[in-house]
Amino acid sequence: MTAFEPKLDDDCIFCKIIKGDIPSYTVYEDDMVKAFLDISQGTPGHTLVIPKTHVPDIFAYDTDLASAVFARIPKIARAVKAADDKIIGMNIVNNNGSVAYQSVFHSHFHLIPRYSDKDDFRMIFKDNSKNYDETDYTKLQNAIKTHLTD
Ligand code: AMP
């Protein structure tokens, strides 16, 4: 693994949080990541996990950064869940691109505690499988496989 050389962007709100120029309700931090309460509190305990280097989205991660960030998420998720015994599940959401609801372009993972199917979080997965045959699936499979690089 190469040495971690963080790069921060002066115009980025999450880089300002990393530097301490903007306050945050930090729940965990180490040399690689910071986790703090999302100001919106979509559900109580809604927490963001960010790498302590400016990467705009998931497409900009190298393997070392991904290993470091993903390795820390379960530990933080467990602590968020343990903080309230009413939490019975959790959605972990990572938005990439404004079309995918990304509004802050410093990559982050939402840890969204779930309390019931009537709390304030919703996701819709439409089942389009009736529109796909084996040829369609194979074409998609091959298009993705040919682009796998580190
Ligand atoms: P996304 O829409 O996936 O890019 O999520 C960005 C999130 O950052 C939103 O849920 C905002 O509520 C949250 N957010 C923006 N500014 C702050 C801030 N200063 N402190 C904590 N959360 C923030």
Ligand code: ZN
């Ligand atoms: Zn940033």
